[in-house]
Amino acid sequence: MTAMTKKASFDGSPKSLAGSGRDFRSPPGSDFHSRTTPLSDWIEARKRDGVWSYGRSLASRPGAKASIKDANMKEFSGLNFGSQDYLNLSTxxxxxxxxxxxxxxxxxxxxxxxxxxxxxxxxxxxxxxxxxxxxxxxxxxxxxxxxxxxxxxxxxxxxxxxxxxxxxxxxxxxxxxxxxxxxxxxxxxxxxxxxxxxxxxxxxxxxxxxxxxxxxxxxxxxxxxxxxxxxxxxxxxxxxxxxxxxxxxxxxxxxxxxxxxxxxxxxxxxxxxxxxxxxxxxxxxxxxxxxxxxxxxxxxxxxxxxxxxxxxxxxxxxxxxxxxxxxRSPEGERLRQSLASVSNHIHEHLKRHGLTVHGIGGPIAPVSVGNEAAGRLVCSLLPSNGILANLAEYPVVPKNDSRIRLQMMASHTEDDVSRLATTLRSAVDEANEVLQFRPGTVV
Ligand SMILES: Cc1ncc(COP(=O)(O)O)c(C=O)c1O
The missing domain is CATH 3.40.640.10 (Type I PLP-dependent aspartate aminotransferase-like (Major domain))
Incomplete structure (x- = not known):
């Protein structure tokens, strides 16, 4: 298994790893500004602590390799499993x-x-x-x-x-x-x-x-x-x-x-x-x-x-x-075959690394990575280790079952998938290690 290039640690606020967007959805109060502040504070704290994995933007074409900027405008390049362009037709x-x-x-x-x-x-x-x-x-x-x-x-x-x-x-x-x-x-x-x-x-x-x-x-x-x-x-x-x-x-x-x-x-x-x-x-x-x-x-x-x-x-x-x-053309058929084999490789490689991948194949592979705290840590570790992917957390998925939602493209290769699997496995291990030494961070 490949070790992460940077040892995981988390020195941020426990609040950044706890709670969910749903906690803030129906705030009381007569003033829109003051009642939207708690959610905003939570998002800004997660950004400061590097565990807000939303609001990333593309800094390149949405190919199998891509560059993104995170919400703090920090740029990362790597294998892209987060774009919706399944047959690479956008380019x-x-x-x-x-x-x-x-x-x-x-x-x-x-x-x-x-x-x-x-x-x-x-x-x-x-x-x-x-x-x-x-x-x-x-x-x-x-x-x-x-x-x-x-x-x-x-x-x-x-x-x-x-x-x-x-x-x-x-x-x-x-x-x-x-x-x-x-x-x-x-x-x-x-x-x-x-x-x-x-x-x-x-x-x-x-x-x-x-x-x-x-x-x-x-x-x-x-x-x-x-x-x-x-x-x-x-x-x-x-x-x-x-x-x-x-x-x-x-x-x-x-x-x-x-x-x-x-x-x-x-x-x-x-x-x-x-x-x-x-x-x-x-x-x-x-x-x-x-x-x-x-x-x-x-x-x-x-x-x-x-x-x-x-x-x-x-x-x-x-x-x-x-x-x-x-x-609808023979080229489309070939692209779908490539996509299907990427999907098969994802299921094989991830399972071989002891990861739980859901579904029947096709362009999406949601991978369970633990509770909300673990999901946030895993997703924040991936870009600096060359993997770009999105996090789905409660309430979009069940509570305590955060998922890295991998989306594939016909142009991904088996080597890409192999690197994804080892990196994801290491990220999950490091996140679990961090959380073991931070009792009380998880609600
Ligand atoms: C199942 C499903 N239906 C509808 C939509 C909405 O499509 P669009 O993002 O193209 O507006 C999405 C996209 O997120 C979806 O996943």
Whole structure:
């Protein structure tokens, strides 16, 4: 095992290793300034103590090797397992050329919402290409993936309707549900028996209102997938409509880049597919695709995150179109194979080093590294040892189960993975050593 280049130590305040953002979420008081100060003090203390691993910025392209600046503007270079560019399309020459041509043809700005002349023929081509890819008939674009998730729920759901979500569904879907109705129900993660229980309870007392069921193709913090056929069958049985968020798996996995829907033989069979372009398709943006023209028209008119906001810029739409063409080509297949083998190497190497890596493979590998204090120390040790990666801590993941959320790219090599594994193992060991000598630092 490689020793860390610098011996770990922690001379900061115990408060920086304790607590979570949730402790500060609902402060009392009549004044926004004074009630936001405790969170701010906590963040600034963590920055001073070098254990605030958020607010890092890229100082290079988001490749397998990259440079970042941390929140204190200190620069680090190393192997990058923290960017969302799974097939490296954001720097692919064809994607870059398409974006430049769109800027030359249309300027840099969409200059309107999609319904008020903000679309161009590139966006229309993109809508048709997404429909074709998913065997849908109608696609609605959104300027962000978050807006697509929030919009598909809030555009369709009315106060007497019900939304039933996998407990770990993304914030855009959870917040869309809570903004739309009081009838928000959650089922245990991936548990279709629990989903059946929730649906039958709802339908036992309410057959008059609509029910929307929401899950994800590949869960972003757990890297696991539901049994989509069973979920869709349950929706039909209980007169509910299914929405599947394919932000992380579409393009990066599955036959022809069709993600979990393709892997599970469900292309063209899901009621509503919602996704983001920001993980594999080299741009901000999102979409909702369906076989129902009436659903699409309703969303276009009532989803405020597309109606009352400017459309994707022409260069974004062009970058996504070019990315989708690559995703569907033999080159896309080769890139997915490389990504899949990086993912296999990650699981093998990390397990060999005694680390717990979650999920079924694919572009995300969350690795458990201990409680919140351990997670913060591990994540702060990695950059100076040549590894750039992000920390997921409670409440995004369970309490006392902080995770380094590794995100892979097709261009990572097995050598990169081997170095990642030894460095991560050493960081976990050093963090544990530090914490042994600091009793009382952990809540
Ligand atoms: C599952 C899931 N859905 C939706 C989104 C939102 O997409 P975007 O970041 O492109 O707005 C994300 C991104 O964090 C996500 O992980």
């Amino acid at each position: 692919h020459p064809e994607v870059v050329d398409a974006a430049i041509k769109a800027i030359q043809d249309y300027g840099v700005h969409s200059s309107g919402s999609g319904i008020l002349m903000g679309n161009t023929d590139i966006s229309i081509k993109l809508e048709n290409a997404i429909s074709d890819h998913l065997q849908a008939t109608d696609t609605q674009l959104f300027p962000t993936g978050w807006g697509a998730g929030f919009g598909v729920v809030s555009g369709l759901v009315r106060p007497d309707d019900h939304v039933v979500l996998d407990v770990f569904a993304h914030s855009c879907l959870q917040e869309g549900a809570m903004a739309s109705t009081k009838n928000v129900h959650r089922f245990r993660h991936l548990d279709n028996d629990d989903l059946r229980r929730v649906l039958s309870t709802i339908r036992a007392s309410d057959t008059a209102n609509a029910v929307m069921v929401i899950t994800e193709g590949l869960f972003s913090m757990h890297a696991d997938a539901p049994d989509l056929r069973t979920v869709q069958d349950l929706c039909h049985e209980f007169d509910a409509t299914l929405v599947v968020d394919v932000a992380h798996d579409l393009g990066s996995t599955g036959p022809g880049g069709t993600g979990q829907i393709g892997i599970q033989g469900m292309v063209g069979k899901i009621d509503i597919v919602m996704g983001s372009f920001s993980k594999t398709f080299a741009s901000n943006g999102g979409f909702v695709a369906t076989k129902s023209r009436s659903l699409r028209n309703f969303i276009q008119v009532f989803a405020s995150t597309t109606l009352f906001t400017n459309a994707l810029s022409p260069s974004q739409a062009a970058a996504i179109c070019a990315s989708l063409s690559i995703v």
